[in-house]
Amino acid sequence: MPSAGSPEPSPPGISPRSKAESSLFHRSQKEKPLKIVSGSGVTFTLEDGRQVIDASAGPSVACLGHQEPRVRKAIMDQMQSIAYAYSMGYTTDAAEDLAAQILRGQPGGLSKAIFVNSGSEATDAALKLASQYWIEKGKPSKQQFIARKQSYHGNTLGxxxxxxxxxxxxxxxxxxxxxxxxxxxxxxxxxxxxxxxDSVYVARLRDQLETTILDLGEQNVAAFILETIPGTTLGCVPPSQGYLRAMREVCDKYDVLLILDEIMCGMGKTGAMHAWQLQDIRGPDIQTIGKALGGGFVPISGVLSTQEVFEAVANGSQTLAHGHTFQAPPTACAAALEVQRIVEERDLLANVTARGSQLEKELREELSDLPHVGDVRGQGLFWAVEFMQDPGRGQPFLKGSEYSDRIVSEAQKLGLNILGTLGHTGRHHVEHVIISPPYIVNQHEITEIVARLKAAILVVDAQ
Known part of the structure; x- marks a missing residue:
């Protein structure tokens, strides 16, 4: 028995120091996380003084970089007015103005917004809205959903x-x-x-979706949900020409809602406010947004819907059967509104397009001849490099190789933050890194990002 006042013995394998080092339950227990103490522009500073170029904007979040006085002021102004308002029976100018800003001109027929916190919450809200839509329309059997393999829509159970x-x-x-x-x-x-x-490939995927709907029974299928451009699971894969149009046509044919997930790829990352706007498609019935919506200053995400979806509820039960304590939170909405105003006023989507073209050019020029670089792909400032054991023979790395993880680790040592493969996503084991810097990135910073990435790859290849 320990004496009075002495510390309790630590479990085997855990030293008293490591046990007491942090009260946080960190996402990874493999290594101690690095502490960030400040940030400015496209860089952040670590506790040891090192500066790191945030070439992925976190997980594609910090679209304005890591300091923006206007957003800070907008947050403070809102808190001096009203910091919190319950969305049941109340609204605020911040929430109303943010919805109006995003939906101005009703892109693709989208006309209503629901604001929540994380992207996962937005996905749950979108799924529940789709289910409620069909109940309101008198078709309660339509509760089957179709999604895609190797996709990611969030970490809540729904x-x-x-x-x-x-x-x-x-x-x-x-x-x-x-x-x-x-x-x-x-x-x-x-x-x-x-x-x-490509056209035959798209036709095959079209037939697969149609067959799936018929197998489930069109009277039972509520929606098809997909990422316009997949992020961490496949690595910034733009859809093949005609793919989204074909999916839209099948959904329309069988009275199925189309839900586009643009939590990661949307809100300007491709050079258009919505990634689907660069495709031959009129738009989704429901869309999720997040990450760059608020630029990481305050957590916020959202669900956009067409007028038709809204009217099914408004003319039916008149109650959205879904809600959160922190739905349409005014402080977060004020921050996101200022982010979106800055993006527009500074014409940052033009910079996304220009710097994105530069990023593509330099990635291809500097990396394409490296022995394990298989594919360079993306759009705007949303790019990925996929690695293969033998690109010429189409031979992928085996699961467990952790090739991209090693590149991320070496890049970090060189002062570069990028995203790597986050687990095994499915049939195709994909080793990739993602480069999605803030919209404010300049020409010199793009060149430096590519140079440091190349240096990291060369170090891993030499190991």
Missing amino acids: ALCVSGHESRRAFYSPWMSQNVTLVDPCYSYRGREPDET
Whole structure:
């Protein structure tokens, strides 16, 4: 027995110091996280004084970088007015103005917004809205959802149910719902057969979606949810020409809602406010947004819907059967509103397009000849490099190789923050890194990002 006042013995393998080092339950227990003490522009500073270029804007969040006085002022002004308001029976100018800003001109027919906190919450809200829509329309049997393999829509249980990310689902398989069917993603680099053209490949995916709807019974299918451009699961894969239009046509044919997830790829990251605007498609019925919506200054995400979806509720039960304590929070809405005003006033989407073209050019010029670089792809400031064991033979790295993780680690040592492969996502084991810097990135910083990334790859290849 320890004496009075002496510390309790530590469990085997845990030293008293490591046990007391942090009260946080960190996401990874493999190594101690680095402490960030400040940030400015596209860089942040670590506790030891090192400066790191945030070439991924966190997980594609900090679109204005790490300091913006106008957003700070907007937050303070809102807190001096009203910091919190319950959305049941109340609204605020901050929430109303943010919705009006995003939906100005009703892009693709989107006319209403729901604001919540994380992207996962937005996915859950979108799924529940789709279910409620069909109940309000007198078709309660339409409760089956179709999603894509190797997709990711969030970590709450509802969002995870429609995510095809295998390793993220594995721990929670008993919780996964039985009303979700997964179809193949649009991933032409490795999903298209050698003898297929892009148009034949798209037609095959179209037929697969149609067959899936018919197998489930069109009277039972509520919605098809997909990422316009997948992020961490496949690595910034733009859809093949005509793919989104084909998916929209199938959904329309069988009275199925189309939900586009733009939590990661949207809100300007591609050079257009919505990634689907660069595709041949009129738009989704429901869309999720997040990350760059608020630029990381305050957590916020959202769900956008068409007028038709809204009117089904407004003319039916008149009550959205979904809500949160922190729904349409005024402080977060004020921050996001200022972020979006800055993006517009400073014409930052033009910079996204210009610097994105530079990023593509330099990634291809500097990396394409490296022995394990298989594909460079993306749009705007949303790019990925996929690595293969033998690109010429189409031979991927084996699961467990951690090739991209090692590149991320070496890049960090060189003062570069990028995203790597986050687990095993499915049939195709994808080793990639993502580069999605803030919209304010300049020409010199793009060149430096590519140079440091190349240096990190060379170090890993030499190991």
